[in-house]
Amino acid sequence: MARYRAALRAHGHQAVPPSMFVFFLFVDQDYRQALAEARETTGRYMELGLRSLFPAGLAANLPPDDPLRGGWDMITSMADHLEERAIIGTPHDCRRRLAEVREEWGIEHIAFYLHAGARDIGRTRRGLELFAREVMPEFR
Numbered sequence: 001m002a003r004y005r006a007a008l009r010a011h012g013h014q015a016v017p018p019s020m021f022v023f024f025l026f027v028d029q030d031y032r033q034a035l036a037e038a039r040e041t042t043g044r045y046m047e048l049g050l051r052s053l054f055p056a057g058l059a060a061n062l063p064p065d066d067p068l069r070g071g072w073d074m075i076t077s078m079a080d081h082l083e084e085r086a087i088i089g090t091p092h093d094c095r096r097r098l099a100e101v102r103e104e105w106g107i108e109h110i111a112f113y114l115h116a117g118a119r120d121i122g123r124t125r126r127g128l129e130l131f132a133r134e135v136m137p138e139f140r
Helices: 002-010 031-053 067-076 078-085 091-105 121-134
Strands: 020-027 086-089 109-113
Touching: 020 031, 020 091, 020 121, 031 078, 031 086, 031 121, 067 078, 078 086, 086 091, 091 109, 091 121
Parallel strands: 020 086, 020 109
Antiparallel strands: none
16 A cells, blocks of 8 residues: 555556555454354355366466466465454454554545355345444544
8 A cells, every 4th residue: 555655656556545445344243153144255266266267277377476476376365264254253353343444544435345255145234234333434
């Protein structure tokens, strides 16, 4: 983000536009349930969507410094870094993590990818309603 903002200034932009990140969101009153859903959904997301974008062996043949290789590595390692790359947990956990993200990256807007990996729409809706009731008011 610092590099991006410096490049904007170097190219004559006086004001840096607000930044936005997109995260998976898994919120439940039970942390273990939120984490289990996160693992299940992101695993399916990789299998259903991303594998079809990369023909077998393509990523393995890309040079380590290729941006496509970096994207592939980041996506396929999602399960190993869920708590860093997604917003997961109880409403309290989500409030804490969102505050960390805002402070660390200076992010003013956050969007959520809610229906990845053929996620159950009922579970998604319950989590989103819980988020709206118990997390969003903290960030008005």
